[in-house]
């Protein structure tokens with residue numbers, strides 16, 4: 055026994071307050087990992103008020119270890135009991151206390167401590183503390199014998215084996231000081247930094263004051279829901295000596311552990327009541343059924359409420375609101391456009407902080423450059439919304455396209471260009487114009503209804519007459535055929551966006567024009583303005599003023615009428631493309647000749663270069679220019695469309711014969727006569743009307759009007775046309791045109807005269823039958839079938855009248871309106887010359903080649919023209935030879951047999967007029983042919 059005592063003196067285990075049962079369940083605290091040291095044990099020590107300071111720890115342990123029901127409340131009197139090594143404690147298997155034999159204590163510290171300690175019984179401090187529910191490893195039975203334990207004992211590592219060390223602590227009446235210190239050191243694994251704090255002192259006092267029994271009868275704190283005392287608080291109850299020991303022991307702890315030692319987590323203390331059985335952070339948490347089920351937390355996010363219930367619930371509130379104040383409807387934000395900038399139209403937010411996150415607001419506040427200066431930045435307003443955000447973040451961004459003018463500084467500007475926003479008649483041009491039928495014809499009032507809105511059926515529109523107060527049945531409100539007025543209203547104030555176009559320098563084609571904004575399909579873009587001159591004046595200018603020029607800006611509008619845009623609008627800089635995005639269309643506005651560039655069938659984006667098909671007619675090889683448009687279907691040269699070059703198919707035998715029989719009259723006349731007079735013409739008329747479906751006639755009409763061609767679609771159509779043999783009126787018309795072209799050079803003056811006369815007759819007829827025009831409304835209203843129309847055509851006497859008879863007949867453009875009442879109506883088709891002529895450079899003579907700027911669009915260069923410098927004026931000339939130009943009414947009648955009156959309805963069906971907001975006509979489909987003869991020298 056004494057031996058054992060002596061052994062114990064050096065043992066690392068101690069039990070200064072020997073108890074029978076409690077001690078038996080004690081184990082080396084030093085072997086307990088710091089994370090499982092129970093703070094309660096510490097507090098208990100103080101509460102027990104034990105005489106020996108060094109025994110406090112042990113006694114506290116005893117108290118804690120005491121099994122429920124056993125002497126929990128009363129500390130047992132020390133009753134020295136000894137048990138032999140390896141003897142099980144009377145408490146049973148669960149209370150295994152292992153004492154370390156003396157010899158092992160003397161073992162040098164080089165021995166492996168873990169193995170030595172592995173067999174030592176370990177107090178389940180977690181369990182004692184009521185925190186064992188957290189850790190599975192210690193929750194059941196506390197069988198930690200096999201577990202490795204690290205023991206620090208005064209810097210010595212203790213080693214032992216299970217057999218050797220299984221000594222009941224009961225057999226150790228007095229624990230050695232070393233053991234005490236070990237235990238204390240273990241306890242000190244909790245925070246000691248707070249040990250000497252006043253708070254701890256207070257707590258310690260409090261603890262002392264509180265009855266010990268309360269602590270002795272303990273249950274798992276977490277389960278009880280009672281607040282747990284902090285470990286530090288409990289440590290503070292240690293005596294001075296113990297604290298010393300703790301501090302000493304702390305030295306062996308890793309820094310990380312010391313850092314954690316204050317935390318409840320470290321001590322496995324969860325102050326929150328456990329309500330559910332869950333795995334939380336890898337810990338299994340038991341349910342305490344005694345605890346009431348907590349009310350579910352309110353959802354953070356708004357839960358979707360059933361629509362029906364929502365409406366039911368919301369209804370009274372809404373009603374209430376309505377009753378109190380009339381519902382102020384929030385007006386839909388109308389998108390406006392700023393003067394400049396990519397985001398033109400968006401108003402800069404007044405509160406720039408609006409919509410930003412708090413972090414962004416903070417950052418923005420620190421960037422004074424971004425603060426609103428007070429006046430709007432019109433030069434380059436920053437992009438709205440995202441722009442500011444991007445600037446705040448200092449992130450680079452790229453605009454979808456260049457907003458700045460790509461003209462680099464120092465680039466030559468077009469010098470010869472002078473702006474002219476309105477056409478100006480020069481010389482005799484005005485007088486000449488007044489003589490033309492259009493001057494009066496345009497005044498005919500349309501018969502549209504408000505619901506039609508002067509759409510595709512509007513006769514004015516079909517005729518390319520713009521509606522105005524004098525000739526529109528609807529008025530400004532409903533009329534959509536006022537493109538030029540719209541353009542004027544748009545550009546009135548000026549400004550880049552309103553004007554919408556700008557001159558740019560292209561890399562290879564001189565200057566060009568690009569859009570500064572988007573345009574809708576068929577929307578009017580800009581007017582081609584300049585001086586309206588006669589052919590004579592044009593020649594003079596070419597010979598004198600422009601003789602050294604490389605480019606000419608002369609566009610033929612009508613017979614003996616040319617618009618010289620050398621001084622004019624920037625439309626003159628619009629380049630050619632074989633796949634254009636625009637069309638140049640000639641209109642008559644308030645009786646005046648006007649020409650404008652319209653968007654094609656697809657919308658135009660900001661920054662796109664604007665182009666139209668020049669349908670360039672070089673007339674001479676030397677004038678042929680290489681086309682650099684770069685489109686996939688590029689024709690290679692600034693030349694006419696392939697369909698124009700290709701000679702039309704040889705007409706049928708009988709047609710040929712009949713035409714030949716007519717003698718050497720004007721080709722036009724011959725063809726017209728053939729169609730109007732002869733049986734073939736009758737047949738053709740029949741064919742044209744009978745067989746023409748809406749689409750078919752449309753196509754013919756297209757051919758007749760010479761479309762600029764728009765995009766690839768147009769190219770496809772062109773191909774189609776090439777393959778398809780001309781039939782019926784088309785064919786005859788083509789042959790007529792061909793004849794015109796061929797015979798023009800030979801001076802088919804007679805024919806021209808005839809045509810001229812016929813044109814005149816048209817106007818006369820138009821005048822005479824002006825009243826009949828009103829009846830054309832019936833045309834639009836009456837959905838006349840093709841058969842009916844055919845009948846009408848047959849019956850129409852006018853159509854059958856031969857031109858040669860001297861009677862006033864129209865070759866075309868006469869629409870005989872028929873309902874069953876057979877009201878005759880004449881529609882005069884636009885007689886704007888279908889050719890644009892830009893006079894070739896170096897014109898020295900006035901030898902003229904006449905092109906048949908016809909519906910067939912055969913532009914046959916005349917052989918004589920090759921050797922001669924020429925002035926090419928298609929569709930009109932100053933000399934008699936120029937007058938060979940076939941009647942536009944014939945040519946523009948769109949594949950209808952000249953002289954064959956066709957109902958306006960039928961025509962309008964064929965001509966698909968634009969119904970867009972800006973009243974663009976169908977565009978290319980009715981675009982007069984534009985021929986551009988090379989202006990380059």
Ligand SMILES: C[S@@+](CC[C@H](N)C(=O)[O-])C[C@H]1O[C@@H](n2cnc3c(N)ncnc32)[C@H](O)[C@@H]1O
Nearest residue numbers: 563564565626627628629630680681682683989
């Ligand atoms: C009415 S001007 C157009 C404006 C011209 N680019 C300028 O700088 O004044 C017509 C001339 O422009 C050139 N051009 C226009 N389109 C072209 C194209 N697709 N390929 C080559 N040259 C073109 C030709 O020299 C043509 O004679």
